Amino acid sequence: MNILLGGIPLGCDNIGDEAIIACVVRMLHESLPDVNLTVATADPMTGSLLGVNVVPPFGFLDVGFDGFSTVVRQHDAFVWAGATGLSDYPHIALTLLEMAQAENVPTFVWGVGMDDELNPVFFKVHGKKRLLLKCLGLVDWVERRRRSALAQRLKTVLPRCKGIWLRDPQSAEVLASMGVTNVGTTADTAILLRPAASSHPSEEQRPYSAAPSPVLGLCISAQRQVTDMEGVRELVKAVWSVGGKVLGIPMNPKTDRPLMEALEVPCITGTTPEAVLEAAAGCTVVLSSRLHLLILAANAGTPILGIARGSKLANWLANFNRSVLGSVTNCNWPQVTQQVLEAMKSSGDWEVVRAKAYAQLDARLDQSRREFIDKLRAVAPPAP
Numbered sequence: 001m002n003i004l005l006g007g008i009p010l011g012c013d014n015i016g017d018e019a020i021i022a023c024v025v026r027m028l029h030e031s032l033p034d035v036n037l038t039v040a041t042a043d044p045m046t047g048s049l050l051g052v053n054v055v056p057p058f059g060f061l062d063v064g065f066d067g068f069s070t071v072v073r074q075h076d077a078f079v080w081a082g083a084t085g086l087s088d089y090p091h092i093a094l095t096l097l098e099m100a101q102a103e104n105v106p107t108f109v110w111g112v113g114m115d116d117e118l119n120p121v122f123f124k125v126h127g128k129k130r131l132l133l134k135c136l137g138l139v140d141w142v143e144r145r146r147r148s149a150l151a152q153r154l155k156t157v158l159p160r161c162k163g164i165w166l167r168d169p170q171s172a173e174v175l176a177s178m179g180v181t182n183v184g185t186t187a188d189t190a191i192l193l194r195p196a197a198s199s200h201p202s203e204e205q206r207p208y209s210a211a212p213s214p215v216l217g218l219c220i221s222a223q224r225q226v227t228d229m230e231g232v233r234e235l236v237k238a239v240w241s242v243g244g245k246v247l248g249i250p251m252n253p254k255t256d257r258p259l260m261e262a263l264e265v266p267c268i269t270g271t272t273p274e275a276v277l278e279a280a281a282g283c284t285v286v287l288s289s290r291l292h293l294l295i296l297a298a299n300a301g302t303p304i305l306g307i308a309r310g311s312k313l314a315n316w317l318a319n320f321n322r323s324v325l326g327s328v329t330n331c332n333w334p335q336v337t338q339q340v341l342e343a344m345k346s347s348g349d350w351e352v353v354r355a356k357a358y359a360q361l362d363a364r365l366d367q368s369r370r371e372f373i374d375k376l377r378a379v380a381p382p383a384p
Contacts, residue, residue: 001380002036003028004072004100005052007080007093007112009060011043015251016190016292019273020082023189024110025050031373038075059092065099072100077162077379079108082189084312086114086166086175090150091122094157106162106379110372111189113167114174115310123147151178158183163375165368170315186368187361188316190295193273195281214244214344217283217302218265219293222255224309224328226289229263231333235287236263238337244344249279251290285343287336289328291316298357303343303350307331319357320350 010021021039028035029051038053039046042061047054058068072078078100085093093112100107123146124130125139133139154175158164164183166172172185216239220226236246248267250256257267268279273296280286280293281300288294289307294316297304306313308324317324325336 001032001034001077001376002038002075003376004038004040004055004075004078005081006040006055006058006078007096008083008085008089009042009057010039011041011046011057012061013252013254013271015253015271015273015276016290016295017083019190019193019276019292019296020111020188021046022050022273023192024079024081025052026192027189027369031369032376038071059089059096065095068096068099069103072096072105073103075105076381077106077108077376079110080112081110082112082167084113084115084167084310086112086154086171087117087310088115088119090118090154094153097157097161101157101160107160108372108375109158109161109164109166109183111165111167111186112171113188113312113315114171115312116170116174117310118147118150123150147178155179162379163372165372167312168315170311170318174311184368184371185364186372187365188292188295189365190273190292191299191358191361191365193277193296194299195277195301214239214242214284215282216244216246216340216344217249217280217286217288217293217297218246218260219249219251219256219286219288219290220259220263220307221289221309221328222252222259225259226307226328226331228331228333231331231336233263235333235337235340236265238341239344242341242344244284244341247279247283249276249283249286249288249293251276251288251293256290285340285347287325287340289313298354301351301354303347305336305340305343307336319361320353 010017040055040057042057055071056063058065080093097107125142158180165186167188169185172183239246246265248260248265250267253271277296277300280297280302283302285303286297287305289309291312294304294306306317306324308314308327314324
């Protein structure tokens with residue numbers, strides 16, 4: 001069976017996206033041993049790294065959609081897999097789904113999330129146009145029309161899919177508010193990336209330092225950056241003042257690293273999901289405005305704290321009965337600092353809460369994976 005995976009901008013230095021696709025590939029290889037996978041990515045190394053074929057990232061990086069119909073015709077299914085594609089890049093992924101459906105190729109949506117806020121780049125009015133429309137009192141009207149147009153497209157394209165499983169129940173609720181119901185839920189496939197050893201590393205095993213000092217793992221995203229960077233600087237200084245260390249874990253090495261180096265925070269050099277997992281495992285607590293650092297840190301057993309950049313971080317933390325500490329635009333950094341310092345002293349009931357959360361997440365992923373694989377088998381060509 002030949003399956004094409006795409007729909008999000010892979011190979012573009014987002015370690016979280018790479019973690020998702022690596023885990024989806026692993027899941028499909030394990031469940032369908034004879035499957036032949038192709039990944040749409042900008043990184044040609046993905047082929048040798050994951051044991052897959054690669055094609056260009058159609059719709060992203062000025063690649064356009066030319067040639068996608070020819071490529072998708074060579075496959076038995078097209079799977080739009082992972083990330084927050086329903087709210088971040090819906091026009092691209094929906095176009096790919098439409099083109100695959102026009103070629104009578106069965107389509108699936110797997111593990112995709114949907115924020116309660118659509119990508120402001122595409123769904124908010126900007127610049128001079130916003131100033132003009134504001135004068136006319138039409139900003140809200142135009143933005144509502146954009147959201148309405150997306151909802152109509154979602155209601156047209158998604159019901160044609162053979163199966164849809166969203167990343168979490170909250171994403172399904174947002175999609176239902178736009179008129180698309182009867183979808184399944186799973187868990188973020190990146191939860192499959194677990195440390196080789198189940199125990200949390202000892203101080204001597206920590207990659208950051210052999211010294212018995214508490215370590216804060218930190219990622220501040222350069223995408224929709226924290227407004228009050230001075231508050232972040234004061235947080236870093238407060239950790240240093242109590243003898244703690246701060247380790248930067250940039251989830252986009254090209255954009256996040258310079259931001260954290262400007263805070264005089266040393267950063268890990270690894271750029272793979274495995275390197276992030278190892279670094280997070282060596283931290284006492286992790287604070288991030290990037291979702292997949294929180295997922296990989298929790299996978300490793302490390303307590304997590306989040307700064308919201310949309311609803312997806314809140315949705316993840318809800319699994320652990322925790323809330324975000326604020327948002328990138330509205331955050332009380334003295335309070336955040338206090339909570340970080342407290343977490344560096346004691347993990348509280350984290351281990352118990354984490355074990356309960358992962359029991360539920362693993363069960364949800366296992367059930368949805370069986371459903372997904374069964375539907376893929378149903379559209380597979382008969383054996384020769």
